[in-house]
Amino acid sequence: MRYLLGIDNGGTFAKAAIFDENGKQIAKAGLPSNTHSPKPGYAERDMNELWEVNAEVIRQTIVNSGISSEDIVGISFSGHGKGLYPIKANGEPAYAGIPSTDSRAQEFVDQWYQTGIDKKVYQKTYQNILVTQPVSILAWLKKYEPEAYADIKYVFSVKDFIRYKLTNEAYGEYTDFSGGNLINLNTKVYDQELMQLFDIEEVYEKLPPLKYSAELCGVITPEAAEKTGLKEGTPVAAGMFDINACGIASGLGDPEKLSMIAGTWSINEYIRKEPLTDGSISLNSMFCMPDYFLIEESSPTSAGNLEWYIQNLLPELKTEAKKNNSNVYKIVDTWVEEINPAENDLIFLPFLYGSNEQAKAKASLIGLTSYHTRKHITQAIFEGIVFSHLTHLNKLLARREKPESIQLSGGVVNSAVWVQMFADATGIPIDVVDDKELGAQGAAMAAGIAAGLYKDYADAINKCVNFSRTVEPRKEFTKLYQEKYQNYRSLIDALGAFWK
DSSP: OOEEEEEEEOSSEEEEEEEETTSOEEEEEEEEOOOBOSSTTOOBBOHHHHHHHHHHHHHHHHHHHTSOGGGEEEEEEEEOSSSBOOBOTTSSBSSOBBOTTOOTTHHHHHHHHHTTHHHHHHHHHOBOOOTTSHHHHHHHHHHHOHHHHHHOSBOOOHHHHHHHHHHSOOOEEHHHHHTTTOEETTTTEEOHHHHHHTTOGGGGGGOOOEEOTTSEEEEOOHHHHHHHOOOTTOEEEOOEEHHHHHHHHTTOOSTTOOEEEESSSEEEEEEESSOOOSSSSSEEEEOSSTTOEEEEEEESOSTHHHHHHHHHHOTTHHHHHHHTTOOHHHHHHHHHHHSOGGGOOOEEEOOSSOOSSOTTOOOEEESOOTTOOHHHHHHHHHHHHHHHHHHHHHHHHTTSOOOSOEEEESGGGGOHHHHHHHHHHHTSOEEEEOSSOHHHHHHHHHHHHHHTSSSSHHHHHHHHOOEEEEEOOOHHHHHHHHHHHHHHHHHHHHHHHHHO
16 A cells, blocks of 8 residues: 655644545644734744644654555645745745734735725736735835845745755745735736736745646655655655645535635635636635636635634633533534524624625624523524625625535534534535545645556545535525525624724
8 A cells, every 4th residue: 555645734733644545544643833923913933943843743643654654655735825934045934934814914905905006916816915915925024124035035835835844945836826916827927027016026036936736846855854754755746725635635626516614714615717807706826736727715714713712712611521521612512503593693703813894894793682691602603604604605606506515624524513504504515525634635635646646636536535424404494594694794784884
């Protein structure tokens, strides 16, 4: 049996998983990747510390698998999109790593929209300009940290940086860079005029050579082998933006399908042969399958809101769970199941980390009275997150046919109650992907193509992707949730002027 290693760096954790050639997860490991907030709106990572965490996660995964690293025939990567991980000519970090939760560059985004730069950019990239994209952060560095800006040799995404540490080869990759306003989607290459529009024309020379997700980008160096336990010379593929990886690992291989990923971010996506250029969708980017574009509606409005609620407002729940030999998430599932949704009129707007409405929209819990308990509040949070996904879904469905089913992945699939709520609210059957590290698996599938285990992505999907169950919508609940969704939308409209 031959094995594949996928390495996934998200917003809060570094993870790795080993899969056999049939997609079975053999072992995994994960560690927190610390993010610091030196000022409001700032998010930073020590890049050397991040590399140490990744090396340890790789070591642990190999040990947990019980296999020899000599049997790993390919390695690849998944990582959060946006953000910036710049390095100097000597390979050292040029500045702190900046993940996709940073918002320090808002002034530049505002300026580009006020002066009409966004319209010129859109004609080349077919996407909105976001505060978390590398172009925004680079503009901030140029103004406020000019020495660090001048020191940059290569602009990397998070996965590019980890790949560089393993191979000592510098490459960018299409799915990440095309989602960061760095690539002209008409020509599929870097565009010097784009850099000029952002007033960061020097960056054009700092953009590394581009590779497709399943293309080889070097091999494991002797130094990396000693540090990680990997075999020297093991082939390494480029990898992909994590929403591509989760999509591929969920079976997103043709335009008829539609994928939802419910984690920290609400990701809602499908693929098509051409980008959608009418301005109705916020993000087009290149998909890991080279002939396709990813049509994406997303925002940081998903299950991260529940995590914040549990950590900050229900600290005693861990003690309660331990006493009952349960876990926190099973307890909140039970709470939600106990409350009849028709009798709970609380509305939660899941905008703790950002919004899909307007930049200044904030999280809100509306309708609270002395009658309500934490069970009612928890159910409202579940619903608000579903409704935010539904907002994105409705934008996607305005330009395409409704799918036969939605492939759902992310942390919410561990909650049967929540999955049923997604099915009921959308009115569409939900295919639940087997519980495994999907970001790492998508990366491993690309590694398998590069290593010759799979002919292409279709072959990899056929061999590796399995659904644990399909959840059908209940018509009476669909009607109820559509009514509740209209109340959710009305509340957002009413608060619009206040937020501004």
